[in-house]
Amino acid sequence: MKYALFLGCAIPARLKQYEVSARAVCAKLDIDLVEIRDFNCCGYPMRNYDYLSFLLSSARNISLAADRGLDIITLCMCCYGSLKKALQVIKKDTPYKKEIDAFLKKERLMIESDIKIKHILSVLHHEVGIDKIREKVTRSYKGLKIAAHYGCHALRPSEVVEFDTPQNPGIFDNLVEATGAQSVSWQMRLDCCGAPLFGYNDELSVKIMSTKLENGIQAGAHYLCSACPYCQLQFDRVQNMLLSKKQLGRSLASILFTQLLGLSMGIDAAKLQIDANELDISGVEKYI
Amino acid sequence: MSRIGQGPDMILKIGLYIALSLFGIGLLYRISSWFRCKIGPGARKISTLHRVASAIKGILATFFSLRFFNLITSLILDVILQRKIMREDFLRWIMHLLIYLGFMLLIVLHALHGIITSKLFPDYYSTVNPFMFLRDLFGIMVIAGLCIAVYRRFILKVPRLATNAMDVYLIAIAGIIILTGIFLEGIKITSYTRYREMATDYSAAENAGESKALESYWVKNFYVVSPNRELIFDAAALKLGKSVHERSCSSCHSDPRWAFSGFIIAGMIKPAAGGMDTAGMPIFLYYIHYIACLLALAYLPFSKSFHIIATPVCLLAHAVIDEKKSNPANIATKRAIELDACVHCGTCSIRCSALAAASGRKNSDILPSEKMQHLKSMIRGKKLDKHKLDALMEGVYLCTNCDRCTVVCPAGINLRELWFQAREGLIQNGKPMPVILSPLSHYRGLMKDRLSEEYYARPLDTAINALTSTLHDIKGRTVTLSVPDRDFNFADEAGLSIDASTCSSCFTCSTCTASCPVVQSYDNPVEKLGLLPHQIIHATLLGLKELALGSNMLWNCLTCYQCQENCPQKVRIMEVFYRLKNMAAARVVEAEKENAGSAV
Numbered sequence: 001m002k003y004a005l006f007l008g009c010a011i012p013a014r015l016k017q018y019e020v021s022a023r024a025v026c027a028k029l030d031i032d033l034v035e036i037r038d039f040n041c042c043g044y045p046m047r048n049y050d051y052l053s054f055l056l057s058s059a060r061n062i063s064l065a066a067d068r069g070l071d072i073i074t075l076c077m078c079c080y081g082s083l084k085k086a087l088q089v090i091k092k093d094t095p096y097k098k099e100i101d102a103f104l105k106k107e108r109l110m111i112e113s114d115i116k117i118k119h120i121l122s123v124l125h126h127e128v129g130i131d132k133i134r135e136k137v138t139r140s141y142k143g144l145k146i147a148a149h150y151g152c153h154a155l156r157p158s159e160v161v162e163f164d165t166p167q168n169p170g171i172f173d174n175l176v177e178a179t180g181a182q183s184v185s186w187q188m189r190l191d192c193c194g195a196p197l198f199g200y201n202d203e204l205s206v207k208i209m210s211t212k213l214e215n216g217i218q219a220g221a222h223y224l225c226s227a228c229p230y231c232q233l234q235f236d237r238v239q240n241m242l243l244s245k246k247q248l249g250r251s252l253a254s255i256l257f258t259q260l261l262g263l264s265m266g267i268d269a270a271k272l273q274i275d276a277n278e279l280d281i282s283g284v285e286k287y288i
Numbered sequence: 289m290s291r292i293g294q295g296p297d298m299i300l301k302i303g304l305y306i307a308l309s310l311f312g313i314g315l316l317y318r319i320s321s322w323f324r325c326k327i328g329p330g331a332r333k334i335s336t337l338h339r340v341a342s343a344i345k346g347i348l349a350t351f352f353s354l355r356f357f358n359l360i361t362s363l364i365l366d367v368i369l370q371r372k373i374m375r376e377d378f379l380r381w382i383m384h385l386l387i388y389l390g391f392m393l394l395i396v397l398h399a400l401h402g403i404i405t406s407k408l409f410p411d412y413y414s415t416v417n418p419f420m421f422l423r424d425l426f427g428i429m430v431i432a433g434l435c436i437a438v439y440r441r442f443i444l445k446v447p448r449l450a451t452n453a454m455d456v457y458l459i460a461i462a463g464i465i466i467l468t469g470i471f472l473e474g475i476k477i478t479s480y481t482r483y484r485e486m487a488t489d490y491s492a493a494e495n496a497g498e499s500k501a502l503e504s505y506w507v508k509n510f511y512v513v514s515p516n517r518e519l520i521f522d523a524a525a526l527k528l529g530k531s532v533h534e535r536s537c538s539s540c541h542s543d544p545r546w547a548f549s550g551f552i553i554a555g556m557i558k559p560a561a562g563g564m565d566t567a568g569m570p571i572f573l574y575y576i577h578y579i580a581c582l583l584a585l586a587y588l589p590f591s592k593s594f595h596i597i598a599t600p601v602c603l604l605a606h607a608v609i610d611e612k613k614s615n616p617a618n619i620a621t622k623r624a625i626e627l628d629a630c631v632h633c634g635t636c637s638i639r640c641s642a643l644a645a646a647s648g649r650k651n652s653d654i655l656p657s658e659k660m661q662h663l664k665s666m667i668r669g670k671k672l673d674k675h676k677l678d679a680l681m682e683g684v685y686l687c688t689n690c691d692r693c694t695v696v697c698p699a700g701i702n703l704r705e706l707w708f709q710a711r712e713g714l715i716q717n718g719k720p721m722p723v724i725l726s727p728l729s730h731y732r733g734l735m736k737d738r739l740s741e742e743y744y745a746r747p748l749d750t751a752i753n754a755l756t757s758t759l760h761d762i763k764g765r766t767v768t769l770s771v772p773d774r775d776f777n778f779a780d781e782a783g784l785s786i787d788a789s790t791c792s793s794c795f796t797c798s799t800c801t802a803s804c805p806v807v808q809s810y811d812n813p814v815e816k817l818g819l820l821p822h823q824i825i826h827a828t829l830l831g832l833k834e835l836a837l838g839s840n841m842l843w844n845c846l847t848c849y850q851c852q853e854n855c856p857q858k859v860r861i862m863e864v865f866y867r868l869k870n871m872a873a874a875r876v877v878e879a880e881k882e883n884a885g886s887a888v
Contacts (some may be wrong), residue, residue, distance in 0.1 A: 008690075009690030012692070029348075038410065040643050041842050043644065045688055045727035046648070046726070046728070047726075048870070048873070049728075049869070049873050050873075051870050053686075054648075056644035056645075056648045057642075057648075078727075092786070107447050152848040152849055152850075157853055158853060167853075182801075192850075194725055194846065195730070198734075200724060200843070201725075202736075204806065205733075208806075211809075230727075238734070246888070
């Protein structure tokens with residue numbers, strides 16, 4: 001299994017532990033990650049402001065991977081959704097086609113889009129498979145209750161992203177359960193984390209997040225689990241900001257899925273940068 | 289150096305002193321600006337004197353602490369070996385190393401031979417090896433480096449590597465200095481005048497026959513172009529010439545072929561050399577070579593060449609300053625040094641995450657190396673016209689804060705911080721910036737503890753007010769039935785026709801609104817959001833442009849796609865929303881441009 005690893009912007013700058021833990025887990029599961037230094041932003045943050053800039057950004061990344069004959073694996077759900085959407089649009093004859101082609105030519109890239117884009121959860125579930133993961137899990141969790149947060153941009157719009165059944169997905173729950181943890185059922189599991197608005201509509205962003213956290217707590221979860229840097233930053237850094245200002249009553253810390261899986265596969269906590277999270281998640285190890 | 293008359297010699301000396309004093313004054317001016325220049329709100333409170341004192345204290349403290357090792361490591365790896373350039377691009381590393389090593393060594397060995405080389409090597413003489421050969425070698429190193437530079441900038445045309453006047457100047461002045469030097473050497477090799485001078489001074493020829501034989505030997509072997517028609521080149525004459533050469537010349541003058549670049553030129557110009565010699569070409573070239581050096585020296589503090597001082601200082605400061613713990617006065621000073629340390633090498637722009645937006649928006653100020661140039665001149669007090677200011681404002685905001693520019697900058701500039709400060713400075717000027725209402729603001733949100741609440745909120749309020757003003761106007765009117773003009777092409781404009789066309793399937797069941805988590809968050813959503821999702825789709829379909837574009841809902845949308853996923857008619861609601869946001873933003877941007885146009 002060989003993929004071009006698409007990290008995006010947020011992970012290298014603000015969530016290094018996601019990259020580190022994902023690499024550690026992939027190495028154990030024989031997923032070969034190829035680095036393409038030339039990758040740029042997926043275009044997601046520009047979509048509100050300038051659709052063309054979004055398409056050009058994604059088109060360049062797709063061409064870079066296609067040039068090397070590689071499929072893309074993303075860790076971020078927003079990158080995933082954006083690249084998938086762009087892949088669909090740039091294949092078609094749209095009013096943007098001319099500009100995209102001209103831009104790629106200027107960047108000396110082939111206008112090539114015949115690749116697959118996958119999120120790490122899909123790769124783990126469909127390519128590696130639950131059975132193989134179970135085999136590798138040597139330190140199964142006992143009694144740990146996890147609230148799996150699916151993330152919007154991997155799940156919807158389903159006709160574009162083709163990630164899982166949008167109304168009743170199971171990929172993430174199956175993966176969590178493969179580690180021995182219990183994936184709790186909670187009403188708001190498919191809802192937004194609030195991150196897309198953070199920075200320009202904080203009040204609403206935080207309100208959306210707080211409601212979701214409360215729902216997770218009520219469902220009896222010990223930890224949230226996410227597989228997207230925006231969601232994770234929201235549940236970790238933004239939640240911590242609120243806690244330090246005493247604007248939040250109860251808290252529910254979030255662990256990245258790659259960290260959760262890594263620990264159960266016997267990878268050292270330091271190698272998964274467990275302590276890089278702002279909210280303490282070291283308690284997870286007590287359930288091993 | 290060749291013998292030049294007393295008069296011109298004097299002029300050159302005066303020229304040298306003038307150039308040196310201009311260089312000195314310029315240097316003082318530029319270095320003092322490192323302590324005067326204030327970037328960002330934090331720096332404004334610290335006085336220049338305090339910054340100078342802190343710098344001295346900081347430097348002394350570094351010398352007597354463990355950080356001294358950081359300094360030495362950085363000096364070797366970053367300044368001398370330039371590992372950051374090597375990591376980025378091997379060809380460029382070779383290029384820069386050739387130019388800078390060649391030039392530095394030429395300055396030491398050749399330009400300052402009286403001060404440095406002859407003191408270090410008492411038997412130094414410019415015509416003796418290894419010095420003669422080395423001078424040529426260093427010159428050719430520079431030329432090779434410059435050829436790569438020209439190749440990269442003008443032939444290979446690396447994408448996003450912009451070339452400005454300063455870049456051209458630096459390549460040109462270095463080229464002129466080295467090429468005139470090599471030509472001068474070549475023409476001196478052929479010069480009969482020069483040969484006569486040397487022969488008069490050093491020849492141990494005992495008679496006219498020996499003199500002629502020596503001349504024959506030099507003409508035959510070393511490209512001296514003699515007007516003498518009676519020279520004999522038979523084996524006997526050359527043998528005699530060789531012995532006179534060995535007696536008189538070879539101990540103080542290595543074989544001129546060792547000065548290989550000059551020798552090649554000599555071979556090339558040989559047919560015309562006699563005429564050039566009598567016309568005084570050697571002296572003319574000498575003047576050009578010398579004056580070009582003086583110009584480069586005098587202009588150094590004000591040109592891109594200043595990086596040879598500022599960039600090493602910046603790299604060394606980078607190695608010992610900890611942005612979180614160091615003295616704020618020293619951090620403010622480093623911020624100012626960073627502006628001078630930027631050499632417009634374009635590494636940041638080649639690796640920029642937002643690079644595609646520069647093409648999408650047709651705004652080169654989105655690329656870090658380009659906005660840096662405009663920021664520099666603005667910070668130094670130059671007023672940008674309104675269009676340029678708009679471009680710069682969009683440029684500093686259209687950044688994903690991925691940190692790559694900071695990581696790759698070969699000059700050790702903390703661009704992350706520079707952008708942060710510049711951004712906060714620029715977006716507070718009251719102009720509405722729609723780009724701020726996007727996930728590009730995520731980083732600013734995470735950093736909000738560094739800003740006061742008012743400071744944080746003001747640009748956001750300005751933008752949202754400008755974007756939603758039309759709907760407020762409509763809703764504010766007491767007159768009922770004041771339906772704004774319908775635009776029947778609007779639905780088609782609103783996005784890729786394939787997405788927009790799905791709007792016509794909408795039968796206003798309002799499932800979208802019912803499934804929207806934002807709508808559910810408010811007790812009175814209509815008041816808060818202007819229009820609800822199904823109303824926006826309906827307004828779009830009816831061509832009620834002002835209603836659709838002015839709605840607050842667009843800027844409260846989480847883009848969670850619940851609406852689109854749940855729509856029984858498969859209306860691509862979110863795609864239409866994205867397009868409406870683009871259109872609303874573009875309207876405000878255009879209006880600002882027109883304002884700028886009328887104000888200029």
